Structure formats: C-alpha cells, structure tokens
Amino acid sequence: MNAEIQIQFLRPGDWQEFALTAIYRDADGYTCTGRYTQEDLPADQAPALASVVAALVGLAEPWQAAQVWARLGHVTALAPDEPFDPAEVEIEAVELTVEAINDQGGRRTFTTADYPQFTITSLAAVAFFKHFTKQ
Numbered sequence: 001m002n003a004e005i006q007i008q009f010l011r012p013g014d015w016q017e018f019a020l021t022a023i024y025r026d027a028d029g030y031t032c033t034g035r036y037t038q039e040d041l042p043a044d045q046a047p048a049l050a051s052v053v054a055a056l057v058g059l060a061e062p063w064q065a066a067q068v069w070a071r072l073g074h075v076t077a078l079a080p081d082e083p084f085d086p087a088e089v090e091i092e093a094v095e096l097t098v099e100a101i102n103d104q105g106g107r108r109t110f111t112t113a114d115y116p117q118f119t120i121t122s123l124a125a126v127a128f129f130k131h132f133t134k135q
Contacts, residue, residue: 002024002025003025003072003129003133003135004022004023004024004069004070004071005020005022005023005068005069005070005071005129005132005133006020006023006067006068006069006070007019007052007067007070008020008021008066008067008068009065009066009067009068012064012065012066012100012101013064013065015056017038018037018038019035019036019037020035020036020037020040020041021033021034021035021036022034022035022036022132022133022134023133024133024135026134032134034132036132045127045128045131047124048122048124048125048128051120051122051124052068052070052094052096052120052125052128055096055115055117055118055120056068056096056098058115058117059100059110059115062102062103063100063101063108063110064100064101064102065099066099066100066101066107067098067099068096068097068099069096069097069098070094070095070096070129071094071095071097072092072093072094072095072129072130072135073093073094073095073119074090074091074092074093075090075093075119075121076088076089076090076091077089077090077091077121091121092121092126093119093120093121093125093126094119094120094126094128094129095118095120096111096118096119096120097109097110097112098111098115098118
C-alpha cells in the first residue's frame with residue numbers, strides 16, 4: 001500500500017460530519033498521515049467527496065456506512081475517443097471498501113465485488129485522492 005484514505009462517519013448515515021485520515025509515503029519513503037474534518041475540506045474538493053457519498057447511499061437497507069477505505073487502483077475501460085474502434089485502456093480509479101453497521105449493531109464489510117459503484121472513475125475523485133495523499 002502506497003496510499004490510502006480512511007473516512008469515518010461519526011454518525012452513520014449523516015454524511016456531513018466525518019473524520020478523514022490520509023496515509024501515504026513521502027518522497028523519502030516515510031509514512032505520513034494527515035487528519036481532516038469537514039471544516040478542513042477545500043471547497044474545490046467537495047464535489048469529489050459527493051461522488052463518494054453517492055456511492056455509499058447505494059448500500060442496501062439496513063446498512064449504513066461507518067468507515068470507508070479508499071485506495072487508488074486501475075480499471076480497464078473503453079477509450080472514450082475511439083467510437084469506431086473500441087480499444088480498451090487502463091484508467092485510474094478510486095476503489096472503496098466500506099464497513100457498515102445496522103440497527104442491531106451488526107457489522108459487515110462491502111467491497112467493489114458487492115457494489116461495482118464502489119469503483120469511482122471520475123477525474124474529480126482521483127484528484128481528491130491525490131490531493132490528500134500528496135501524489
């Protein structure tokens with residue numbers, strides 16, 4: 001793991017209050033951490049966080065996300081500028097792993113295998129990840 005973002009929702013289902021921890025290696029190979037709250041989020045990064053929240057809202061009832069791990073990965077997609085020659089390209093994507101709880105106190109971990117929408121390919125989400133992990 002070179003970099004990871006952990007988001008903890010203090011009240012699952014309330015997406016407005018969170019603690020974000022970015023864990024990454026600096027240029028010298030040392031592990032660094034940065035901690036942020038919703039007040040620390042730069043305005044230009046808010047839309048990217050909204051795309052993460054939109055993916056979380058898709059969890060099946062009665063599950064609510066309590067903690068999210070985001071990692072940068074790569075997925076295969078069709079090249080958008082080649083409509084007549086469907087070539088595949090590898091693009092960066094933010095992949096989420098979600099720990100969710102239910103009203104009875106049960107816990108479960110969901111991955112991209114459970115919810116394909118936990119793979120977020122938007123440029124804003126990738127930029128969000130890179131912003132906080134200093135890449």
